[in-house]
Amino acid sequence: MAPDVQERSAPGSFPTTDPLSALGRRAYSREAPYRTSGAVDIVVPDEMYSGMIRATPLGPLQAVTMDGDSLSARRTRRLVAQYGQDEDVVVNLLVTGVGRLEQDGRDALLGPGDIFVYDLARPLHLEFPQSFRTKSLVVPRDVLGLSGSDVAHITACPLGSDTPLGGLLSPFISAIVDGAGDCLSRTSGLMARNVVDLLGVLAAEVMGRTGGRTTGNTPGGNLALLLRIQAFIDRHLADPDMTPQTIAQAHFISPRYLHKLFESEEVTVGRWIQRRRLEACRRDLALHGNATIAAVAHRWGFASAAHFSRVFRAAYGMSPREWRGAQDGTPQVPSSARLIDA
Incomplete structure (x- = not known):
């Protein structure tokens, strides 16, 4: 049986896999991502030594920190059809490690400091082949205010910390996720609104950089x-x-x-x-x-x-x-x- 993992709507703590058996650690790593960012098929190593996940509400958003030895997560068409209500958009900061994200016909290699987006409304494959840490903001699509086609333009298009906007957003996302549990309810709502506004700027930046908005009759x-x-x-x-x-x-x-x-x-x-x-x-x-x-x-x-x-x-x-x-x-x-x- 998988260990107790915090529900998506509850304030977070820092559960760790250290005191668990090898079987318990693997079960935890399969269960925890589902509780924080939707239904996915998880593959973890046979010998998994440590892991941690923290999920904390931030107004209507969810702030998530995750550590692990390695991880491979797939959201298949079957899972999309089965859990169609999971239409959150997840904005991630890769703090340590390397990774790979496949979605919407793009295959992106990820490095430390990269900000990347994936959409739970469509199939995806996310892989971390070695120890990693991510800090994420899980944003309901209705709150984000972007259409499905706009979101499809920015998935698997990492924004590096060496870019002007990436350099601004990386420490901001990190600080927001770390401090989410310390905010009063009203403050959390105001912070969430500011986060959503900045993510709109991120979307505009990525769409402009990738040419996602150059279709149609606009030269x-x-x-x-x-x-x-x-x-x-x-x-x-x-x-x-x-x-x-x-x-x-x-x-x-x-x-x-x-x-x-x-x-x-x-x-x-x-x-x-x-x-x-x-x-x-x-x-x-x-x-x-x-x-x-x-x-x-x-x-x-x-x-x-x-x-x-x-x-x-x-x-x-x-x-x-x-x-x-x-x-x-x-x-x-x-x-x-x-x-x-x-």
Whole structure:
């Protein structure tokens, strides 16, 4: 029988395999990753000497530290079909050791200091052939605010600590994971929101670096402009007067050219703004349980709570109040929203 391992929703401790028998250590190493990051097939060495896992809630996120001698984990199509509700996105920092991640047609070699992402909604293979330590943030897709196609662009695309953003995020992720258990409940929620915002920056960086956003009709030379405009939109979501005209004027381009840039996104500029506002509202509804629906709507640029409720229901199939209530269980929210013009 496997030893007791901490549940995903409970505060963490640092259980160790040292006092266990060899059989117990192997059982622990198979069970622990399931409890922290979804169902996977685990292979561990016959002679496993030590291991440790710590999982601590951080608002709606999960902060996980894991040590081991070696590990091979597969999430097969069978497991994806069987545990389809495990749609978390896992952001990892490899602290020590080397590894290899296969997902979405990419095969990435990992080294110390690398930040890498994998998605539990699709098959993957993660392998550490020798002693390793990882620090991870398990992020519900609804909180992350990225579509499935966006997530698919950043999986198995490691960001090294020698890059400007990697050098910033590596110590940040490490400190957040280490300190997760010491935060008050309200502080944890605020920290989780900041983490999610920074992970959005990470996604934009990786997509720009890999060319994941250069498809469609957007010329490769205009990708930087498109990303700057999208970042501008995110910074001004709270402004109810933001329109395609004001965005174009701020970037010294015509509204017609602005709309052409967004053709590759397969959405109009107005719908893009609405989607980002809805994603921000949905995140705040989960992170700030005491805020009123109207306050959340106004914070992110919706002129009225009634209008916000209508477009929210059109996008996600339930009212904001119903969606917030579902967070106490396991919400069934579509990964891609059907949006209407604001």
